[in-house]
Amino acid sequence: MSVAGKARKITTNTLQEMKDAGEKITMLTAYDFSLAKLVDHGGVDVILVGDSASNVMAGNETTVPITLDQMIYHAQCVVRAVDRALIVVDMPFGSYQGNSKLALESAIRIMKESGGHSVKLEGGAEIVDSVKRILTAGIPVMGHLGLTPQSIYKFGTYTVRAREEEEAEKLIADAKMLEEAGCFALVLEKIPAGLATKVSQAISIPTIGIGAGAGVDGQVLVLHDMLGITMDFSPRFLRRYLNLSEQIEGAVSEYVDDVRSGEFPNESEQY
Numbered sequence: 001m002s003v004a005g006k007a008r009k010i011t012t013n014t015l016q017e018m019k020d021a022g023e024k025i026t027m028l029t030a031y032d033f034s035l036a037k038l039v040d041h042g043g044v045d046v047i048l049v050g051d052s053a054s055n056v057m058a059g060n061e062t063t064v065p066i067t068l069d070q071m072i073y074h075a076q077c078v079v080r081a082v083d084r085a086l087i088v089v090d091m092p093f094g095s096y097q098g099n100s101k102l103a104l105e106s107a108i109r110i111m112k113e114s115g116g117h118s119v120k121l122e123g124g125a126e127i128v129d130s131v132k133r134i135l136t137a138g139i140p141v142m143g144h145l146g147l148t149p150q151s152i153y154k155f156g157t158y159t160v161r162a163r164e165e166e167e168a169e170k171l172i173a174d175a176k177m178l179e180e181a182g183c184f185a186l187v188l189e190k191i192p193a194g195l196a197t198k199v200s201q202a203i204s205i206p207t208i209g210i211g212a213g214a215g216v217d218g219q220v221l222v223l224h225d226m227l228g229i230t231m232d233f234s235p236r237f238l239r240r241y242l243n244l245s246e247q248i249e250g251a252v253s254e255y256v257d258d259v260r261s262g263e264f265p266n267e268s269e270q271y
């Protein structure tokens, strides 16, 4: 039986065993109880309470505005729903950069108040002190390199990162530094597939890609994108497994018609 098939609960060790056995890791986002339950039952290995909640739940243009309190709230909802998956909680912008003491305090709040299993931080050398300090408290840390949406105002665009040699070299050095610091896995977002493969071979911890090709150790997508709930976002890497926006709008308009016409509720739908 596969490593993932045997695991009653996924831990950071399970993910390492999966990489070592050549088994692909699956990760999806979730932000609320009902969908997190479905995602867990669907058999995903890792649930990311992503700060993409800022976009898909709150309607913000970027991930910058979401607060630590709001991330903790979303994580609490997810934790109540999940039996098997490992839960990773994004540390929001402003809760860890440039201040490792603040980073540790923020990570402790996430772990204590939400019950999540680990945290994720964006960046490389710039945040490695925060990563190390969080790890001293026994909190598992996932890294995130490549496109780092919390730095949108520095880069000015969500385009593919590390196409140029210099940026690619820095990314490889950052990946090695995060592995050495003690991260249990790395997200690689929107970088050339060849580079992502090279990073995955250069480090021994698992890499989980989004828009990073097939040579990584696992894949992650934003749930609302892959279910077709958000339709205004169509990057090349996104595969939509459902077209829920059409189905939900259809169901709502059918309900509106039925109520207006008196067709709902019928005899069997009343007391």
Ligand code: KIV
Binding pocket: 029, 048, 049, 050, 051, 052, 053, 090, 187, 189, 210, 220, 222
């Ligand atoms: O916040 C998020 O959803 C993420 C994924 C895109 C990896 O960080």
